[in-house]
Amino acid sequence: MIQQVENPVLEVHDLTVSYDKKPVLWGIDLSVPKGAIAGIVGPNGAGKSTLIKSIMGLTALSSGYVKIFDQELNEVRQRVSYVPQRESVDWDFPASVFDVVLMGRYSKIGLFKRPRKADTEAALFALKQVGMDKFKDRQISQLSGGQQQRVFLARALTQQADIYFMDEPFAGVDAATEKAIIQILKKLSEDGKTVIVVHHDLQSVSTYFDWVIMLNLRLVASGPTDQIFTSELLEETYGGKLTLLSEVGELMKKGQYPSRDKQ
Amino acid sequence: MNLETFIEFFSLQNPNVRYVVLGSVLLSISSAIVGCFTFLKKKALLGDVVSHAVLPGICISFMVSGTKDPFILIIGAFLSGWLSIIVLDYIVANSKIKEDTATGLSLSVFFGIGILLLTVIQHSGNAAQTGLDSFLFGKAAALVGKDLLAFSIIATVILIVVFFFYKEFKLVCFDQEYAKSIGLPVKKIELLLTSITVLAVVTGIQAVGVVLMAAMLITPAAAGKFWTNRLSIMLLLASVFGAFSGIAGAYISYAAPSMPTGPWIVMILSFIAILSFFFAPEKGILIKLFKQRKIRNQLLEENLLKSFYKIGEMNEDFTASRSNEELIEIRRFSSAQFKAGLSRLSSQGFIKKENSTWSLTQEGFQKGMRVVKLHRLWELYLTKYLRIAPDHVHEDADTIEHVITPEIEERLEKLLEYPEADPHSSNIPYQ
Numbered sequence: 191m192i193q194q195v196e197n198p199v200l201e202v203h204d205l206t207v208s209y210d211k212k213p214v215l216w217g218i219d220l221s222v223p224k225g226a227i228a229g230i231v232g233p234n235g236a237g238k239s240t241l242i243k244s245i246m247g248l249t250a251l252s253s254g255y256v257k258i259f260d261q262e263l264n265e266v267r268q269r270v271s272y273v274p275q276r277e278s279v280d281w282d283f284p285a286s287v288f289d290v291v292l293m294g295r296y297s298k299i300g301l302f303k304r305p306r307k308a309d310t311e312a313a314l315f316a317l318k319q320v321g322m323d324k325f326k327d328r329q330i331s332q333l334s335g336g337q338q339q340r341v342f343l344a345r346a347l348t349q350q351a352d353i354y355f356m357d358e359p360f361a362g363v364d365a366a367t368e369k370a371i372i373q374i375l376k377k378l379s380e381d382g383k384t385v386i387v388v389h390h391d392l393q394s395v396s397t398y399f400d401w402v403i404m405l406n407l408r409l410v411a412s413g414p415t416d417q418i419f420t421s422e423l424l425e426e427t428y429g430g431k432l433t434l435l436s437e438v439g440e441l442m443k444k445g446q447y448p449s450r451d452k453q
Numbered sequence: 454m455n456l457e458t459f460i461e462f463f464s465l466q467n468p469n470v471r472y473v474v475l476g477s478v479l480l481s482i483s484s485a486i487v488g489c490f491t492f493l494k495k496k497a498l499l500g501d502v503v504s505h506a507v508l509p510g511i512c513i514s515f516m517v518s519g520t521k522d523p524f525i526l527i528i529g530a531f532l533s534g535w536l537s538i539i540v541l542d543y544i545v546a547n548s549k550i551k552e553d554t555a556t557g558l559s560l561s562v563f564f565g566i567g568i569l570l571l572t573v574i575q576h577s578g579n580a581a582q583t584g585l586d587s588f589l590f591g592k593a594a595a596l597v598g599k600d601l602l603a604f605s606i607i608a609t610v611i612l613i614v615v616f617f618f619y620k621e622f623k624l625v626c627f628d629q630e631y632a633k634s635i636g637l638p639v640k641k642i643e644l645l646l647t648s649i650t651v652l653a654v655v656t657g658i659q660a661v662g663v664v665l666m667a668a669m670l671i672t673p674a675a676a677g678k679f680w681t682n683r684l685s686i687m688l689l690l691a692s693v694f695g696a697f698s699g700i701a702g703a704y705i706s707y708a709a710p711s712m713p714t715g716p717w718i719v720m721i722l723s724f725i726a727i728l729s730f731f732f733a734p735e736k737g738i739l740i741k742l743f744k745q746r747k748i749r750n751q752l753l754e755e756n757l758l759k760s761f762y763k764i765g766e767m768n769e770d771f772t773a774s775r776s777n778e779e780l781i782e783i784r785r786f787s788s789a790q791f792k793a794g795l796s797r798l799s800s801q802g803f804i805k806k807e808n809s810t811w812s813l814t815q816e817g818f819q820k821g822m823r824v825v826k827l828h829r830l831w832e833l834y835l836t837k838y839l840r841i842a843p844d845h846v847h848e849d850a851d852t853i854e855h856v857i858t859p860e861i862e863e864r865l866e867k868l869l870e871y872p873e874a875d876p877h878s879s880n881i882p883y884q
Contacts, residue, residue: 246634264636272634279628283493284684293624297635302617329682349635 191423193413195223197260199353199384200245205254206450207237207244212443213252213407214240216435220412222386222401227379229389229399229415233428236406238388239275242355246272252449258353268297271351273342275358281330281338288326290341291317294348309348316344321370336367343371353384361390372398395419407435458708468598470707476596477699477718479608480656481669485695486615487653488670489677489688490646493626497671499538499647502560503654504666506537508567511588512574521581523603527655530588534651537563564663591662593714594706600659607656611649615688622646623684661715668719669695676726679733698722752855753786753794755824758803759854760784761813762821766880771818774810822882823862828854829875830865836876837869843876 198221205218215237222228230238243249245256247263259266271294294316295309317323320340325333333341339359346354360368375385375398386403389395395402395415402418404410404427411423442449465471484500491499507530514529515521537559544555571589574582584592596604615622621642624632633639650670657669673691681687702718731738760783765771781791795811798804803817813821831850835841841849857865872881 243630248630248633267636270634272631274628274630274634278630280495283627284678284682284687285623285627286683289623289684290627293620293628293631294635296620296624296632297637299620301621305620331682345631 191411191413191418192220192409193417194219194221197224198222199224199226199259200386201257201260202241202245203254203257205241205244205256206252207240207249208252208442208449210443211446211449212439213449214439215244215405216408218254218405218409220403220409222384222403222412224384225379225382226384226386226401227375227399228384228386228401228403229395230386230403230405231389231392231395231427232405232410236427238405239357241403241405242272242357242386242388246270246355268349269352271346271349271354273346273354273356273359276335276338276342276361278357281333283330285330286326287317287322287328287330287333287341288313290330291326291344291348294345298349312348312350313344316347319347319374320344334364336363339363340367340370343374347374351383354378354386356385356387358388358390360387360394392424407439459704462704462707470703472596472598472601473594473707473714474700474703476601476604477593477660477703477714478696479601479604479699480653480660481673481695481699481718481722482692483604483608483611483653484657484666484669485673485677485691486688487611487646487650488672489674489684489691490622490626491650492671492674492678493684494646498556498667499650500654500670501667502537502541502556502563503534503651504658504663505560505567506563507531507534507651507655507658508588508663509533509563509570510536510567511585512567512570515574515582515585516570519579519581521585523600523659527603527607530655530658531651533563533567534654535648538647538651587662588658589663591658591660591665591713591715593660593702593718596660604656607652611652614645614649618642618645619685661719665715665719668722672719672722672726673698676722676729679729679736694722694725698725748855750794750797753790754798754801754803755820755855756784757786757791757794757798758813758817758821759824759828761804761811761817762825765813765818765821766825771813774807774812776810780811819884822884824854826882827857827862827865829879829881830862830869830872831857832875832877833869833872833881834865846876 200220200222202218202220205215206213207215218241230241232238240249244251245258245263247256256263258270263270291313292305292309295305295312299305299309314323314326317326320343322337322340322344325337330338330341343356343359346356359371363371375387378385379400387399389398396419399415401413402415403412404418404423406427410427411418441447461467462470465474488500491497510529510531510533511526512529513533514525517529518525541555541559544550544558545552548555550558571586574585587595621632621637624637625639625642625646629639632642653670654666658666661669673694674687676694677687677690680690698718698721701721702714705717706712706714729737734740757780760780761775762771763783764775764779765773777791780786786794795804798817799806799811802814803820804811804813828850831853832843832846835846835849836843871883875881
């Protein structure tokens with residue numbers, strides 16, 4: 191069941207993504223309404239992170255397009271924020287908590303320029319929001335997993351965006367951090383911002399999210415949690431893989447077929 | 454080595470000395486700064502690729518121009534060094550070949566072509582070619598005014614670029630995807646970083662040669678990282694290490710003329726790196742050993758006090774004197790450790806010596822009691838909350854008893870509701 195909405199803040203149209211010609215996402219069509227806290231769920235290797243990355247333009251699309259606020263990503267980049275997976279960086283990098291959070295302001299500061307007072311204040315404010323202001327001078331190598339995640343979230347918050355994409359913000363964090371993060375997400379949604387989160391823990395889905403996107407190489411369902419998050423659809427998402435789909439994908443990789451026949 | 458040579462050298466009166474010193478310092482600083490970024494980007498081998506790949510460029514520019522003008526050779530070197538990185542990235546992006554293999558491929562193919570061209574030039578009978586092979590081994594001691602001019606220009610360019618793109622380089626090295634997501638022109642920034650890396654290599658190679666060039670890039674960065682957790686300070690330290698090695702290398706080859714400058718620069722850099730490895734605060738090996746020793750001592754002392762307490766518990770008398778034999782009966786200590794531990798405890802005021810026996814002071818009694826309490830609390834916690842069998846909890850508690858902080862102690866007490874006895878029905882003592 192895929193529910194499309196009027197005036198979506200995010201519209202994904204006929205999106206196919208392939209790695210080495212093997213499609214890992216097939217023809218995704220979805221839309222998300224303003225102010226939603228949307229969870230992307232699905233088994234390992236379902237393409238959840240890939241979906242976010244391709245929306246953010248970090249992975250090339252084989253077909254389709256993405257529109258945010260009815261525009262191309264590059265037109266609205268200042269209003270879009272991305273929180274990568276915590277493990278995607280080396281936390282032994284020589285930087286303090288404050289340094290990392292300030293990075294969220296780099297595009298606002300602009301090339302060649304140094305951070306202004308407004309930028310440092312925005313960074314301090316974001317640190318306070320995630321409850322890490324006491325750790326601002328701490329080396330990032332000395333942070334716990336939960337603290338690292340908060341730092342990443344604070345960095346995204348400094349962008350003051352209208353839509354946030356977060357890749358597994360709840361993975362491997364302590365209970366206090368999980369609670370702090372979800373409170374921030376709720377606050378963002380109350381302020382009319384939209385949050386889209388890759389999520390692993392099915393137990394918390396119905397309390398955390400008001401919109402759910404179920405993914406397993408193809409889009410299984412997308413819609414309000416109370417209508418979509420049913421045992422039937424869950425079974426379809428997590429149950430038997432579509433072996434036919436995977437096999438065709440393998441064939442495409444083997445023969446290096448293009449994903450769309452452009453003749 | 455005498456004072457006269459020292460003064461002669463550092464007065465920089467001799468123009469030749471001036472060229473060598475300034476040249477070495479400039480190129481060491483340039484490579485140190487650029488090296489910090491390649492090091493943090495985990496592309497330590499990039500310098501090695503570029504330094505080998507500049508050779509064909511040098512040979513071709515010589516063949517085309519027929520001169521050894523440093524500017525012309527540098528242009529050729531820059532282009533072929535740059536091309537090698539483009540080829541490397543292209544292979545990684547467009548084939549199944551992994552980065553390490555592609556690195557080796559790019560390095561050896563370019564270097565092979567370079568050696569081939571060099572051999573052709575050497576057999577061509579062109580008299581101007583003598584000295585071209587100094588690119589292979591460096592010629593820091595023979596730098597001339599024109600080289601120095603070229604070095605200064607390149608070093609200035611590198612410093613200016615790093616100054617203006619500092620925050621962009623930092624972000625691209627730390628988190629490339631995020632940099633892309635906020636709309637930074639990551640490809641262009643990387644290209645710029647590659648370009649100044651090639652520039653630094655092209656300069657450095659003339660002093661230290663192809664093989665040692667990678668060390669000029671990476672060693673100062675690696676040494677600097679030991680001392681700080683701030684990128685700006687790391688850059689500063691790396692440049693200081695580079696500059697110092699440059700001067701020292703030049704001095705050594707001046708004071709002992711048979712000594713080569715370039716290899717000595719690298720030797721001194723390596724020496725600094727080794728010193729950092731051992732002596733740096735926090736990350737150095739020595740401080741780690743020192744901390745481990747401190748912990749071993751703490752374990753020993755607390756275990757001794759625990760033995761005192763246990764004997765006291767058995768005899769229902771905590772103040773009586775105990776002999777060495779009694780203590781060792783409770784727990785086996787190695788005899789050297791045993792003696793050292795007792796004398797430390799006595800000097801810390803936790804035990805008193807009477808003839809050849811020992812007795813607990815009030816403070817020692819309390820400390821011993823706390824360790825026993827923590828041991829038994831932890832045993833109870835393990836059996837209750839982790840459902841571990843009572844006969845399996847002792848070993849674990851023997852370690853954890855030394856780790857628990859007063860805050861955790863308090864939480865443990867509350868959680869277990871101030872229990873009276875551990876899983877083996879031993880009494881849990883409270884103060």
